[in-house]
Amino acid sequence: MYGLCDCNNFYASCERVFRPDLVGKPVVVLSNNDGCVIARSNEAKSLGITMGQPFYQIRALAESRRVSVFSANFALYGDMSNRVMTTLRSLVPALEIYSIDEAFFNLEGITEAPDEFGHMVGRTVRRNTGIPVSIGIAPTKTLAKIASKLAKQYPKLAGCCYMHRPEDIAKVLNRFPLQDVWGIGRRYGKMFDRMGLRTAQQFVDLPQEWVRARMGIGGLRTWNELQGQECIGFEQMPPRKQQITISRSFPKEVYAFDELDRIVAEFASMCAEKLRGQQSACREVQSYICTNRHREDQPQRYDTRIIVLPEPTDSTFDIVRHARVALKQIFRQGYGYKKAGVVLSQISPASELQVSLFSSTDRPKHSRLMEVIDSVNKEYGRGKITIAAQGTTPFHMNREHLSPCYTTDWKDILVVKAK
DNA sequence: TCTGGGGTCCTAGGACCC
């Protein structure tokens, strides 16, 4: 049996933990630059606000219906996620953190009835963190996902759905919308819609060869998992990332090379920090830039360049230097750039760094320097020590509705006043 | 005016090898 713990409307719920006055009221959280809606409370959902909707389209509605609007505060959400995961880890035999707001667990050695156990887990997370969650328990991960959605949907389940008897599973699959199955995305969803297939059961009823031929082995896995055949395993140790990216859209188009150069340097530096954070090194540094694809009246351009390094590195200096070289190669005058990104790939463990025979850097000295930079920035806040190429003003985003960093910044910590 | 960010895996096709 697999369990899945899924936080309800996670970002919106995080904001509410510190604003209990907003419980029962519509709340939305926006993406960077306050661009799109990326999280909604149930009340906001019932106002018809959809996921990914551009904010300007709902601005009027938000005002008239008194929707509380927040700019994304990832420092807060990341920290709240850690709290949820820490609580879960203390309760379950083994945990696989799947995303910022979801984790799978197994029930090996649990003697309680699974649904009682699930309810206990949900209540405890709620009590310890203030975040409401939905728990699904079923024979495969794909079915556990479905169970957690039912737990969210039906109040009488009280936050946990345990689904195991074949006849119960069959009943659920007969009614569960195919597009909502884990592994069936927008594309396949549309395809099935055209074919007139609506429920998970109708998908299961397709011949295996058809699924294999049209959807590859990913589709086949989903098909098997829905039938209780376990194909997606449990992984306690998160694998090292194979790719590390920092990319952002800009509030306004950028035309000048120098400005892009500083931005790319900053992104590269952030990438390098993430890379060291997982004790890795990379052999490829890639920069890309693109124009605003929504402006059809403007000339469009996207370009990217990958620089292959002679040996793996985790040095901010190396990574920034190569990202800037790549940018120089792709930059063309006369375009309004709306977004830039830096990608690190060919990632290997830093402990296995193979030093080239002709390497000129003094590695031990160099890594001590990086360690110091990272620890200073960790203690005193990001960007306290930067490299000169980044310039003196950090990358600016519109964040008009930002909440305080209640749990990660001393100056934002809540004060309890005696009456 | 305004439209997010960060990932993974699979597949098909071409170049190349023996």
Add this chain to the structure above:
DNA sequence: TCTGGGGTCCTAGGACCC
């Protein structure tokens, strides 16, 4: 007219996830 078989590696693109 007919023109092998088996393999690897790389890349681009497409699908998915949150």
